[in-house]
Amino acid sequence: MRTEYVEAVLELVALIPAGTAVAYGDVAELLGSGGPRQIGSVMSHYGSAVPWWRVLKSNGEAPPGHEREALALYLNEGTPLRGSYLDCLRTGEGRWRVDLAAARWAPADADFDRIDAIAGRLERELHKLSAPDDEMTV
Known part of the structure; x- marks a missing residue:
């Protein structure tokens, strides 16, 4: 996996505020x-330095x-x-999940500015890496 992609994902995940989550x-x-x-x-490979628990399955x-x-x-x-998370704390049993409908992060305009900057940088880097040598010198 390209380093540029990994860095962009981690930078975006670092923006997700406490108490919210995304799929x-x-x-x-x-x-x-x-x-x-x-x-x-x-x-799974690189996410330990960012709030990994805020990124989860769509369910x-x-x-x-x-x-x-x-x-x-x-x-x-x-x-x-949602679910029996208190049972999980007490006994280790019980099924629960994040209520993603209620917890889903809704980025504000300032967040979108930062997200767009990250996405734009990633796009430029990936394009630069895939461009033939003669295009890179222009």
């Missing part, structure tokens, strides 16, 4: 590049293998949840 596909749409699987791959499930840690972070941030 993998939302990140791809905001970037205008890739899809949910590519975003998931970036997050609101936490990243696989990180459910308990993510639950504690969601509760700390006040992220809207």
Whole structure:
């Protein structure tokens, strides 16, 4: 996976505020590049330095293998949840998920300015990498 793409995904994820969340596909749409699987791959390999728990499956499930840690972070941030998350805290049992309809991040105009800058930089970098040598010197 291209370094430029990884950096753009991580930079965008770092913008997601506490108490909100997005689906993998939302990140791809905001970037205008890739899809949910590519975003998931970036997050699973490189996402530990950004708020990874704020990017999840479109059904609101936490990243696989990180459910308990993510639950504690969601509760700390006040992220809207659905299901028996209290049972999960007490007994380790219970099914829950982020209420993505209520928690989905709605970027403000200033956020869109930053997102557009990230997406534009990514597009330029990817175009530069795919351009023939003679086009790069123009």
